[in-house]
Amino acid sequence: MSKVKKGVRLDHISKIYQDPKTGKDFYAVKDTSLTIEPGSFVTLLGPSGCGKTTTLRMIAGFESPDEGEIYLGDEAINALTPNKRDTAMVFQSYALLPHYNVFDNVAYGLKLRKVPKDEIQRRVMKILDLVELNGMEGRMTNQLSGGQQQRVALARALVIEPSVLLFDEPLSNLDAKLRVSMRTEIRRIQQEVGITAIYVTHDQSEAMALSDNIIIMNKGVVAQMGSPQDIYYHPNSEFVADFIGEANFLKGTLDGMDGNHAILKVEGSPTRVPAKEGMSVGREYTVVLRPESAVLRDEGGLPCEVALSCFMGSYQNYHVKIGNTLVKLTDYNPKNKRIYRVGERCTLVFDPESVHIL
Amino acid sequence: MARSQSAALDRKKLMADPIMVGTIVVLITFLTLFILYPLAILLVDSFYGGNGFTLATFQKVMAMPTFRTAIGNTLKVGFLVGILSTVVGLLFAYVEVYVKMGRAVGGLFKVVSMLPVVSPPFVLSLSMIMLFGKAGIITRFLLGIYDNSVYGFWGIVIVQTLTFFPVCYMMLKGLLKNIDPSLEEAARDMGASRWTVFATVTFPLLLPGLGNAFLVTFIESIADFANPMIIGGSYDTLATTIYLQITGAYDKEGAAAMAVVLLCITLGMFIVQKYYLEAKTAATLTGKASRGRMLIEDRSVTVPLTILCSLAAAFVILMYACVPIGALFPTWGYKFTPLTFKWFGQVFSRYHGLQAFRDSFVLSLIASPITALLSMIISYLVVKRKFKSKGFIEAVSMLAMAVPGTVLGVGYIRGFSGGVFHTGFLQGLYGSAAILIIVFVVRSLPTGTRSGISALRQIDKSIEESAYDMGADSFKVFMTVTLPLIKDSFLSGLVTAFVRSITAISAIILLVTPSVYLITVQINEFAEKGAYSIACAFATILILITYGSVLLMNLFIKYFGTSKKIKEG
Numbered sequence: 001m002s003k004v005k006k007g008v009r010l011d012h013i014s015k016i017y018q019d020p021k022t023g024k025d026f027y028a029v030k031d032t033s034l035t036i037e038p039g040s041f042v043t044l045l046g047p048s049g050c051g052k053t054t055t056l057r058m059i060a061g062f063e064s065p066d067e068g069e070i071y072l073g074d075e076a077i078n079a080l081t082p083n084k085r086d087t088a089m090v091f092q093s094y095a096l097l098p099h100y101n102v103f104d105n106v107a108y109g110l111k112l113r114k115v116p117k118d119e120i121q122r123r124v125m126k127i128l129d130l131v132e133l134n135g136m137e138g139r140m141t142n143q144l145s146g147g148q149q150q151r152v153a154l155a156r157a158l159v160i161e162p163s164v165l166l167f168d169e170p171l172s173n174l175d176a177k178l179r180v181s182m183r184t185e186i187r188r189i190q191q192e193v194g195i196t197a198i199y200v201t202h203d204q205s206e207a208m209a210l211s212d213n214i215i216i217m218n219k220g221v222v223a224q225m226g227s228p229q230d231i232y233y234h235p236n237s238e239f240v241a242d243f244i245g246e247a248n249f250l251k252g253t254l255d256g257m258d259g260n261h262a263i264l265k266v267e268g269s270p271t272r273v274p275a276k277e278g279m280s281v282g283r284e285y286t287v288v289l290r291p292e293s294a295v296l297r298d299e300g301g302l303p304c305e306v307a308l309s310c311f312m313g314s315y316q317n318y319h320v321k322i323g324n325t326l327v328k329l330t331d332y333n334p335k336n337k338r339i340y341r342v343g344e345r346c347t348l349v350f351d352p353e354s355v356h357i358l
Numbered sequence: 359m360a361r362s363q364s365a366a367l368d369r370k371k372l373m374a375d376p377i378m379v380g381t382i383v384v385l386i387t388f389l390t391l392f393i394l395y396p397l398a399i400l401l402v403d404s405f406y407g408g409n410g411f412t413l414a415t416f417q418k419v420m421a422m423p424t425f426r427t428a429i430g431n432t433l434k435v436g437f438l439v440g441i442l443s444t445v446v447g448l449l450f451a452y453v454e455v456y457v458k459m460g461r462a463v464g465g466l467f468k469v470v471s472m473l474p475v476v477s478p479p480f481v482l483s484l485s486m487i488m489l490f491g492k493a494g495i496i497t498r499f500l501l502g503i504y505d506n507s508v509y510g511f512w513g514i515v516i517v518q519t520l521t522f523f524p525v526c527y528m529m530l531k532g533l534l535k536n537i538d539p540s541l542e543e544a545a546r547d548m549g550a551s552r553w554t555v556f557a558t559v560t561f562p563l564l565l566p567g568l569g570n571a572f573l574v575t576f577i578e579s580i581a582d583f584a585n586p587m588i589i590g591g592s593y594d595t596l597a598t599t600i601y602l603q604i605t606g607a608y609d610k611e612g613a614a615a616m617a618v619v620l621l622c623i624t625l626g627m628f629i630v631q632k633y634y635l636e637a638k639t640a641a642t643l644t645g646k647a648s649r650g651r652m653l654i655e656d657r658s659v660t661v662p663l664t665i666l667c668s669l670a671a672a673f674v675i676l677m678y679a680c681v682p683i684g685a686l687f688p689t690w691g692y693k694f695t696p697l698t699f700k701w702f703g704q705v706f707s708r709y710h711g712l713q714a715f716r717d718s719f720v721l722s723l724i725a726s727p728i729t730a731l732l733s734m735i736i737s738y739l740v741v742k743r744k745f746k747s748k749g750f751i752e753a754v755s756m757l758a759m760a761v762p763g764t765v766l767g768v769g770y771i772r773g774f775s776g777g778v779f780h781t782g783f784l785q786g787l788y789g790s791a792a793i794l795i796i797v798f799v800v801r802s803l804p805t806g807t808r809s810g811i812s813a814l815r816q817i818d819k820s821i822e823e824s825a826y827d828m829g830a831d832s833f834k835v836f837m838t839v840t841l842p843l844i845k846d847s848f849l850s851g852l853v854t855a856f857v858r859s860i861t862a863i864s865a866i867i868l869l870v871t872p873s874v875y876l877i878t879v880q881i882n883e884f885a886e887k888g889a890y891s892i893a894c895a896f897a898t899i900l901i902l903i904t905y906g907s908v909l910l911m912n913l914f915i916k917y918f919g920t921s922k923k924i925k926e927g
Contacts, residue, residue, distance in 0.1 A: 016361050025361070060827060064367035066360065079370045083829045095824035099842045108838075109828035153824075160828065 005038035005196060006073035006086070006163035008059060013068035015054050028054045030220040031067070036198060036213075038073075041190050043199045043207040046217035047243070052200045053168060055217070059198065060166055061085045072163060088157035089166040092173065094149045096141040102128070102152050103137035109160040127159045130189060147178045154186065158193060165190070167199040171206065183209050204244050208232075216240050232290075234356055241288045241358070248327045250287040254279055261352055267323030269302050272352045286358045291330040294350035296320065296340050301349035306340045320348060372745055378832040381735060386747055388732075389754040392800050395778070396769025397621065397761065403772050404615035415615045425616060428599040432580050433623075435514050435595060440576035442519040444568055446670065447526025453667050454527075455534040457660050458653035466671040471524045473678050476904040478861040478878055480584035480885065481897055482517045485680035487589060488690060488890055509591025517585050520674055522578050526571040533567040533639065534560075539651040552659070566638035573631040577624050581762030583864035584878075588885045596620045597764040597864065604868060610771060617768040621761060628760030681901070685894035701895040709884075709892060714875035715899065721791060721876075722859035725798035729855035732799065733806030734848055738840050740807075741814040742822055743832075759804035763864025770797065770869055789871045797866060798859035805858065806851040813847035814840070846915050853911040857904045 015029040029051040036042045044052035057063045059070060061082035069076050077085055088109070096105050103124055110120045128134050131151040141149060150170060157165055167186075171179045187210050190197050201207055207214050208228045216223040216231065216239075224231055224240045235241035238249060252264030252271065262275040264285060273287050296306075296318060307326070308319035316334035320327050327348065331337065340346055373379060404415045419425050453459065454467055489496045490508045497506040537560065545555045583597040590598060600620065603613040654660060684690060686697040705711035733755075739745075740752045770793065777785035787793050817840075825839045826832075841848065863878040870879055877900050884893040 015364070061371075062823060062827075064364040064371070066362075066364045078367055079374075081371045081374050081831075082823070082826045083831055084374070087827070089824065089827045091820040091824055093818050093820050095818060095820035097821060097825065097839055108825065108830075112829040112834065156824075156828070 004073075005194065007038040007040075007196060008034075008036040008164055008198065009071040010034040010055070010059075011069045011071065013055070013058065013065045013070065015051070015058060015063060016066045027220045029058070029065075032217075032220075032222055033068075034215060034222065034225070036196060038196055039194050040212040041187070041197045041199065041210055042213045042215060043201060043211040044215050044217060045201055045204060045207040045243070046223075048202060049219075050217040051220040052202075052217050056089075056166055056168055056198060056200045059164070060087055060089050086163040087166055088160055088162035088164075089168060090150075090153045090157050090170045092169045094141075094153045094170075094173075096149055096152055096156075098141055100141070101137065102133065102139050102141065102144070105141060105152055106137075106156045106159050109156065113160065123159055124155075127155045130158070130192070131155045131185075146174050147182055150174065150182060151185075154189065158189070158195075163196065165195050165197045167197065167201075169201055170199075171201075172203070179203075179206070180209075186210065208244075214244075216243060218243075235288060236358070238286065238288075238358065241356075246291050246328060248289040248291065248325075250289055250322070250325060250327070251284055252287065253284050254281050256281060262357070266302060267325060269322075271302055273355055273357050274352055276357050288356040288358060289327065289350060290354070291328045292332065293354035294327070294329055294348050295331060296329065296346045297349045299347055301347035304346060304348050306342050306344045306346065309340055309342050311339075320346075322348060368744070369746075375832050378743075382739070382745065382747060382751075385732070385736065385739075385751055389751065391778075392796055393754050393758050393761070396766060396773040399773040399779070400614045400618050400621070400765070400769050403611060404618050415611050419612050419615045419619075422612075424594065425599060428594045428596050429619065431511070431593060432595040432597075432620075435511065435518065435586075436576045436579040438515050439518040439522060439579040440572040442515070443523040443526045443575040444530075444572045446519065446523040447528075447571060448530050448564075448568065449663075450523070450527040450667055450670075451530035451534050453663050454531055456651065456654055457663055458655050459660065459664050463664055463668055463671075466668060466675070470671045470674050471528055472908075473674065474521055474524050476857060476901060476908055477678065478584075478881065478897055478900050478904075479521070479582065479863060480588050480881065481681050481901070482520050482677055483513075483585045483589040484881075484885055484890060484893055484897065485677045485684070486513060486517050487885075488680055488684050488894075489677070493690065507591075509589055510593040513589040513591070514586050514593065514595070517589055518579050518582060520677060521582075521585065522575045525578070526575060529571050529574070530564070530567060533564060537563055543652075552654070552656075566635050570631055570635040570639050573627050573635065577627050577631070577760065580620070580624055580627075581764070581864070583762075583764050583867075584882065587882065596623075597762060600764050600768060601868065604768065604771065610768075613768050614772050617765040621765045624762055624765075625757075625760050632756065681894050682898040685891055685898050687891065690890050701891045702899070704892060705895045705899070709880065709896075710875045711880075711896070711899075714877045714880050714896070715903075717791075717875050718860050718877045718900075719903070721794055721874075722798060722856050725795045725802070725859045726852050726856035728795070729799045729802045729806055729859075730848055730852040733803055733851055733855075734810050734841065734844065735836070736803075736807050737810030737814050737844075738836055741811055742819065742840070755803055755807050758800055759808075763801060763862070763866075764868070766797065766800065767865035767868030770865070789869075791874060793869060794866060794874065794876075797869060798855075798862060801862055801865060802855040802858040806855055809847055809851060809854075810844065813844045817843055849911055849915055853907050856907055860904060861900065 010032055013029060013032045014027055016025050017028045018025055032051075032055065044055060046052050054063060058065050061077070061080060065078065069078055071077065072086060097108065100108065106124045106127060107120050110123060115123070124137070125134070128137060131154055133148060133151050133155065136144065136148065141152060144152065153170070170186075171182055174182060183206055199210060211228060213225060214228055214231050215225045218239055224236045226234075231240060231244050235244065235247075241247040241249070250266045252266035255263040255265050255270055257263070257275060257279070258272065260275055261272045262279055262285075263270050264273055264287065266287075279285070302322050304320040304322045304327070306318060307321050308317070310317040311334065314332060316331040316337070316339060318329040318331065318340065320329065405411055405413070450467065450470070454464075486508050488494060490506060491497065492504070492506060494506065494508070497503045541563075542555050542559050545559045546552075550558065580595075581597065583601065586593070586595040586598045587601070594602070596616065597620070600613050600616045603609050603616060685701050686699070687694050688696070688698050688700070736751060736755050740748060774784065774788040774793065777783045821843070822835050822839055825835045830838065861878060863882060866876060867879055867882065870876055877896055881893045881896045881900070884890070884896065
């Protein structure tokens, strides 16, 4: 693509809605500032009602922000209507024009831009090639499978060469297998074209697989923004830790420091975790422990009792109790390993470097 | 929390779309000028005498015994017609949805639901008189009764019930289909008899819907002008009293005050129906039936119900058939053979038939595309866009549904005969063909808008958003996406508007000038004079035209409709 890549910047954006039941105003998005680098793939991730779709629709122009300004590149675009914005959206329901065939659907935006006919032909065919739909251009959209329809929607958005591509949960209507293969496709095409992409989803594995950066939203505000690894290994809150992947939370009071490590008393037993700045003895801290980062051993860790032991094929699933705290564990590749039974007493062992302290 | 910035931005975005802004302005002007203003002027005129606010006009009309009787008459007729139509409609709907019946019976039902749509409003009055009147075929020649009077209360009630029950039938059919059969099966399973199931499950679920159907027919009955005019005899209803007050007594102020009374009654009921019962109906009957219903096959149930309904349906069809047949008899009531076409000949040779058909046809033909397009634009704006005056547009176009034709007619006389606000502005409109076209449009607008709204609600909002997002402005979106997707609804709106216009009478009869001949006005005139054969000949040709256009539309939709192409595959 010949165009200069553009980023998107949200400057203290808020959106207020009225609750239809109570008639009260509330913030759907509150004082949100973001910078999305040109050419990057960014995901807005969060539970339903967190404000991610509203944010996307404000960028597209369907909703108007109540506070703040949105920039596309350096241009303030608050007052521009969606048809004047250099963005293209891929909708959750695909939103293909049902009275047009595949070719006309893809060509729609080009025709509006008065692109000459032979160029339309060339560009549409090229894009259909990119999304691997060659030969389908004469089909009506209802003759296509869900995945194919999604490709048409993507082609239609790409062909007008927008500065930013917006995705509104585009894969949520597909079955699980197709979802996985389509997300690889989307990532491949985005990389090939090098376009800035903003992607809304509530599916954390989709966000992980696709993104350069993930923005996690909760109750209208940004909870955390960072690379997938960053967010997974260094979540800044229980909400983020729990939302991305599975997380166990161990609560303990600080007993003392040992070099780079802190000694926490968890359910009465001292355990070694990485230190962070400004810790004080006697205060309670929470440790995030991912299910795959601890194992059960006969001794040498936190004493616990097995509450559930279940063979899942690729891993053995355990629930163990440390005092009153329930911890979920996944022990991969369980063949030939010692399997702990329900009711057995053992200990929980983990590498201090593999846990994160909040 | 202030939402001022988004409001300002939305306004700015709207202003960036001149066609959209222009359309909204034109719409608001049209609705204000031709619906709100004529109603407002009625209020103003009847409360505002030469020197300020006064109730004198009201006191005057309320003191008229004829007017007080008319109010009572109208309410009595309306109430009874509402109940009877709902009961008959429910019977038909229940039999169709619940009872296994033969194909022929199904066909009868279809014809019955279709006939009132394509017929001019007073056809049943005509056939009632011809079958059961003093010289009626059935009363005099089959039963030998020489002094049967069909004129008056019972005549109106029977004719209006037969005219309006198909509306209830169609409404209730839709509701019954939405009742999940498993609810009734559960009751059956717990030991309830079929009657108990109906009384304790089906009926309570349907109750708001029945109330809704009752009020809709009540309003229709009160607003009906043509039937009471022809079969009412000396039994006057509000609509005919208002008409006579203008054409007989030349008392326009009095008629205005009467019209306000009539409007208040229909408006009050309309508000209850629209905002209370419709919402309640939707709340009790949500969603679709989960699967097909086991039809009742028990012969002790099916046989009597089927016979009852078939007889009723056959009777309705006989009533309609009476009109074309009546036009073929040499002299109604005296000489039945040989059948002749002379009345049809006379329609054209002596009674300005050709001109009447041409005028009615051309005016309706001009009005129908305007109506169809306006109603689609209104539906689009109401369903798909958000802007400040949207509520106003929606409310006023729905309001037109509650306004009886007679009231609108009086409003136009008061509002335009001396120009807008009696200033002489737009005075040229009054007495022109244009005002007839406008009345046609206003009278059919609510039906078209309602069907447009329900068609558009079924289209995923993001389809239009995607076109908008691709760079199309509102006009382009409407033309390239919305309109093609609701082509069927648009086409049927076109034909409905045409049929409604060409069969309209209540408002038109007050506004038509001697230079324009309209079929319905002619039929009314001949029926009043007792020239039933000529009236029947006119009505027959009219039914042929309307039925032909409906057939044409169905063919057109079948072969060129969008839904076929989209639903295929």
